[in-house]
Amino acid sequence: MTVLEQQSDLQQEFVQGDLGAFETLFRQHQSEVYRWVVRIVRDPGAAEDLTVETFWRVYRAHARFRPDGNFAAWTRRIATNAALDHLKMSRPETALVDDFPAEASPNPGVQRDLRERTARAFSRLPAKLKIAATLALIEEQPYTEIADALGISVGAVKLRVFRALRLLRKNLRQLGVEP
Amino acid sequence: MNKQEEDRIQSLLKQAMPPVSHELNRDLWPQMLRRLQQRSAAVPWFDWALLALLVLGLFVAPSSIPVLLYHL
Numbered sequence: 071m072t073v074l075e076q077q078s079d080l081q082q083e084f085v086q087g088d089l090g091a092f093e094t095l096f097r098q099h100q101s102e103v104y105r106w107v108v109r110i111v112r113d114p115g116a117a118e119d120l121t122v123e124t125f126w127r128v129y130r131a132h133a134r135f136r137p138d139g140n141f142a143a144w145t146r147r148i149a150t151n152a153a154l155d156h157l158k159m160s161r162p163e164t165a166l167v168d169d170f171p172a173e174a175s176p177n178p179g180v181q182r183d184l185r186e187r188t189a190r191a192f193s194r195l196p197a198k199l200k201i202a203a204t205l206a207l208i209e210e211q212p213y214t215e216i217a218d219a220l221g222i223s224v225g226a227v228k229l230r231v232f233r234a235l236r237l238l239r240k241n242l243r244q245l246g247v248e249p
Numbered sequence: 250m251n252k253q254e255e256d257r258i259q260s261l262l263k264q265a266m267p268p269v270s271h272e273l274n275r276d277l278w279p280q281m282l283r284r285l286q287q288r289s290a291a292v293p294w295f296d297w298a299l300l301a302l303l304v305l306g307l308f309v310a311p312s313s314i315p316v317l318l319y320h321l
Contacts, residue, residue, distance in 0.1 A: 089285075096277075096278055097276070097278060100273065100276070100277050100278070101272075104271075104273040104277075105271045108269055108271055109269075109271065113269070118273075118280070121277055184265075185265040186265075188261045188265035189265045189266065192266075203262070204266075207259045207262055208262055208263055232250075235254075235255055235258055238262075242261070249254050
């Protein structure tokens with residue numbers, strides 16, 4: 071029996087609700103799911119919980135999965151939705167203050183302050199834009215992968231990244247940072 | 250927005266976001282198993298709804314109790 075046939079049988083058993091098959095798939099894919107989620111939420115503890123949450127959703131939906139389907143891609147999309155839900159629930163940081171003075175000299179204190187302001191500006195983005203910006207601009211993932219994971223077109227990903235950049239520029243200006 | 254601004258914002262973001270390790274350091278299966286056991290022990294809401302319906306039915310029509318007992 072080839073590896074492909076074994077995988078197909080495993081997925082068939084998973085679709086029928088076999089816990090052993092689910093455990094095997096879990097162990098095969100947990101690291102990959104974790105790596106994807108931690109890129110988005112940037113918190114190892116939350117990423118572990120979200121990995122479990124992802125597989126919980128996967129297990130509940132086992133009957134809807136096609137046995138010949140791409141388990142990794144399906145799981146990644148579910149993981150992305152779980153991470154999106156997490157970002158929506160986590161509260162953004164303190165409200166923006168309009169009258170921060172602009173920065174001029176680059177010294178360590180100023181650099182730290184700049185990083186804090188940038189992080190604050192970023193935290194104010196809506197979750198959907200934040201996820202696109204994180205994956206595209208910080209993690210530099212290919213647009214096609216981001217599109218697959220979010221279940222949208224590449225054009226829609228580019229639009230979200232563009233909107234995120236525009237909003238970030240506005241938020242940064244409000245915080246006294248001139249990009 | 251021009252390319253220069255985009256690059257500058259991207260650079261600011263990369264500096265602002267602390268790097269995170271992408272490696273999973275432990276097996277999450279025990280945690281997953283606990284989650285599965287917790288959920289399977291929970292009674293689904295529709296079971297409670299059916300029970301409530303049954304109790305209500307018996308309250309409205311007590312004469313149905315012997316019929317119910319006969320069928321049990």
